[in-house]
Amino acid sequence: MLIFYVGELWNGSTCLHRKRALERLGHEVIGFDISRYKFKYRILRAVEHRFNFGPYHYLLNAQIVKTIKNLKGIDIFWVDKGRWIFPSLLVYIKKKFKRIKLIHYTPDYLLTSQRSRYFVKSIPIYDLCVTTKSAEVEIYKQLGGRDVMFVFSSFCPDVHRPGPPVHNLISDICFVGHCEPHYINYLRYLKELKALILIRGDDWLSKKKLFNNNWLIAGSVWEEDYAKVLRSSKISLGFLSGYSKKIPDFHTSRSVEIPACGSFLLAERTHEHKVLFEEGKEADFFNEGEELIDKAKFYLKNENVRNKIAKAGYEKVYKLGLRNDDVMKKVLDKLIFI
Numbered sequence: 527m528l529i530f531y532v533g534e535l536w537n538g539s540t541c542l543h544r545k546r547a548l549e550r551l552g553h554e555v556i557g558f559d560i561s562r563y564k565f566k567y568r569i570l571r572a573v574e575h576r577f578n579f580g581p582y583h584y585l586l587n588a589q590i591v592k593t594i595k596n597l598k599g600i601d602i603f604w605v606d607k608g609r610w611i612f613p614s615l616l617v618y619i620k621k622k623f624k625r626i627k628l629i630h631y632t633p634d635y636l637l638t639s640q641r642s643r644y645f646v647k648s649i650p651i652y653d654l655c656v657t658t659k660s661a662e663v664e665i666y667k668q669l670g671g672r673d674v675m676f677v678f679s680s681f682c683p684d685v686h687r688p689g690p691p692v693h694n695l696i697s698d699i700c701f702v703g704h705c706e707p708h709y710i711n712y713l714r715y716l717k718e719l720k721a722l723i724l725i726r727g728d729d730w731l732s733k734k735k736l737f738n739n740n741w742l743i744a745g746s747v748w749e750e751d752y753a754k755v756l757r758s759s760k761i762s763l764g765f766l767s768g769y770s771k772k773i774p775d776f777h778t779s780r781s782v783e784i785p786a787c788g789s790f791l792l793a794e795r796t797h798e799h800k801v802l803f804e805e806g807k808e809a810d811f812f813n814e815g816e817e818l819i820d821k822a823k824f825y826l827k828n829e830n831v832r833n834k835i836a837k838a839g840y841e842k843v844y845k846l847g848l849r850n851d852d853v854m855k856k857v858l859d860k861l862i863f864i
Contacts, residue, residue, distance in 0.1 A: 609636065630652045685753055
């Protein structure tokens with residue numbers, strides 16, 4: 527099939543990983559990178575992001591029309607996190623290509639957070655809406671979603687894979703992700719540990735004074751560097767964005783990428799984590815800070831137990847079919863029944 531793929535295709539993005547998975551499945555994929563359509567200055571990008579209004583929205587949609595105008599046929603128009611895709615564009619595409627199927631995929635919340643009036647109006651036009659956020663499935667249906675599909679997050683085996691630890695990245699405990707107050711509260715419990723703790727992600731450097739001086743805190747890492755950090759740590763933390771707060775997150779991409787890298791996953795206890803992994807055998811979980819520190823102490827002292835669980839977690843993500851290739855195939859197979 528010929529798939530026109532719209533998304534943020536910068537190197538290191540999970541969107542690019544999904545596009546490559548579709549190509550590995552044997553499809554011809556034309557990529558359209560929306561990450562180029564944004565202001566140079568951060569404050570202007572923030573305004574455009576918050577209010578969903580600005581010149582780049584119109585330029586983006588106009589450029590897609592220009593790109594597909596001379597194409598004779600497209601089987602699937604695939605949009606990855608299309609907050610700025612106009613519903614009028616989708617209507618135009620459906621009229622131009624009579625048998626085309628429109629798929630929207632997102633690994634993020636787009637209705638309880640990051641909501642866009644363009645996307646809300648577009649939901650009934652898509653043939654299939656795919657989300658990794660189970661809490662939003664019913665909202666999609668209420669907003670007119672024709673067919674809504676929940677999938678677990680997936681990983682790229684070319685990037686997220688076991689390997690030898692990297693000397694300057696070795697740590698006892700690591701966390702990779704942007705800074706949130708929820709994460710800070712948990713990490714404070716670990717201050718009493720005599721352990722080497724590594725934190726990588728946006729906005730952590732400004733919070734460095736909250737933690738011990740020997741903690742290693744730096745900016746974001748992507749692709750192979752991200753995987754190296756995970757597999758160089760004895761314990762990788764799986765915090766969930768906003769869990770138990772305004773936005774209920776029950777699993778995230780870290781939940782599957784950490785085991786895929788062969789690292790030991792210690793994550794917040796949720797029903798989705800317990801569906802993915804058997805507690806204490808394929809990963810381990812915690813509910814509050816005291817349980818987090820107790821389990822961190824235990825697994826730092828018990829290398830054999832920790833390594834056995836990490837190995838079982840690695841095997842489990844493959845057994846569940848959580849490679850990007852597996853999940854993308856499930857999405858395409860769903861079209862048969864639409």
